[in-house]
Amino acid sequence: MEIGSREWQSLIIDGARGLGVEIDADITARFSVHASELIKWNRKLNLTSITRPEDLAVKHFLDSLAPAHCIPDNARMLDIGSGGGFPGIPLKILNPSLRVLLIDGTRKKVNFLKHVLRTLKLESTEARHIRAENLRQDPGYVNFFDVIISRALSSLDLFVRIALPLLAKDGAIMAMKGEVSQKELDAVNLDDLEGRYRLEVQNYRLPSIETARSIVILRPLP
Secondary structure (H helix, E strand, O other): OOOOOHHHHHHHHHHHHHOOOOOOHHHHHHHHHHHHHHHHHHHHHOOOOOOOHHHHHHHHHHHHHOOHHHOOOOOEEEEEOOOOOOOHHHHHHHOOOOEEEEEEOOHHHHHHHHHHHHHHOOOOEEEEEOOHHHHOOOHHHOOOEEEEEEOOOOOHHHHHHHHHHHEEEEEEEEEEEOOOOHHHHHOOOHHHHOOOEEEEEEEEEOOOOOOEEEEEEEEEOO
8 A cells, every 4th residue: 555545545535434524535635745745754854653554544644533523613723742743734634724833842843844834835834843831931822722632742631731721711622542541530630620621531443443542622611
């Protein structure tokens, strides 16, 4: 299987349908550009350990689409620790109305992200070399983002504490993880959040490989 082949694109289209997301060949063609550039840059920069075309399709692109139904149109979205651009770039391609900021603490990854954004001509999307802890010091981003998402942070509690100052009043924090334990969920002390938020877990399986995954979402109470 080759990146961008009909088989590769069909794997993503069919897999997305299994996740409840409808996409077409125009979208997967843009995914293939992203994937091809990732592999090209990866030879020198070690951006990802996932390099087989079918693994890229499933573990990067399909996984990135899993939270799409939770993200409203026109949302201001922050992708923390975006790395190779996941999940932020596939979600932006899927929903062009999103206004997206991709951040990462590694400059070489941000250089790659900027290259992909230019190559794909993605509007209302920016990549910055900055950590979320430092982004919080910019008053323009305090309580700014409708959605804050990450696949990179291992500690749920840490992610929530880092993201909350940047979250808009009615926004949601989304942590994309493998199987999540009750112990990890309990580590997020909702009492410290003045009873204003609730946690929910959405479980899913990656199509074709059936790997268990979850999205942990922190939302404000109604």
